[in-house]
Amino acid sequence: MTDNPETDAWLADTLGHRPRDSALFERALTHPSMDEPHYQRLEFLGDRVLGLIISTWLYERHEGDAEGKLNSRLALLVSRTTCADIAREIGVAPHIRFGKQARDDGSADSDNVLGDVMEALIGALYRDAGFDAARSFVYKVWESRVEEVDRAPQHPKSALQEWAAANRAKPPVYSIVDRSGPPHNPRFTIRVEIPNRDSAQAEGSSKQEAEKAAALALLEKLA
Missing domain, CATH: 3.30.160.20 (Double Stranded RNA Binding Domain)
Structure with missing residues (x-):
């Protein structure tokens, strides 16, 4: 468990998984402004896991779509803006650990930070519980976005x-x-x-x- 009981409860409820390796999730929620191991390596991993999950989801959901249309949908669904919006919806910001200056500068509401942490949490979940757990979480929190893209596929320029x-x-x-x-x-x-x-x-x-x-x-x- 982490040092914060509220964060522990939030992680278990939000991810649908009670962390076994708490250090992974502490790292996923730690901003580089802290003089501690932070989220960037897990964000690198989570970005790839998210891309694979969404790509497979779209491939199976849209059998008739050409590669270009699948790419358009994928680009929107894994974008920094989408990841940050989902992070806001599930209440990530209060659980991120910042250095004082970064917090004072408003980093807790930064799309870049929230998007990175969202991906880092997916990376931590993948490492701690495996691909199926990561996929189940992504399916749960991305479902409305996938349906929205289905209704209005994005223009290639966008x-x-x-x-x-x-x-x-x-x-x-x-x-x-x-x-x-x-x-x-x-x-x-x-x-x-x-x-x-x-x-x-x-x-x-x-x-x-x-x-x-x-x-x-x-x-x-x-x-």
Whole structure:
């Protein structure tokens, strides 16, 4: 158990699992501003576990979807914003241990911090109880988000923006590579780049159509 009985009770109730290795969960809830082992390594692991769970869920739920559409859904569901929103819903913030300056600076309501801790908790649960326990937890707290994405699949440009934010990359940059054809039937070639990551280009009969196709192409490369 941790040093805080309220946190112990919250973990057991929220995760559906009473921690065996309390040090894992203490670490998952410890901000780097503390001079102690903190959540970053568990966040690295939890990010991959979450990605596998959601990817498999979408693959099984949407048998007819092409890879690009699956990528769009995945990018939204594992984004930093989504992870942070879920962390708020389940009441993570009061249980995070901060150094005084970080707490005074408002880190307890930071999307980056809350998203990281959410992933770290998934990593800790995976290490402590196995993949099935981690999957059961993710299915429980992500279910409404998955249903929401089903009702309104995200536009590829928005999904790419979410991917960049979730992976701490710079926002996508779009540029016109070529414009050809007569005025009544133009063709646009658009290039999109996430600086220092990757790029893709695509054609369309309008600038908007070409940007959408380029964003989809880049999402497929980044998957």
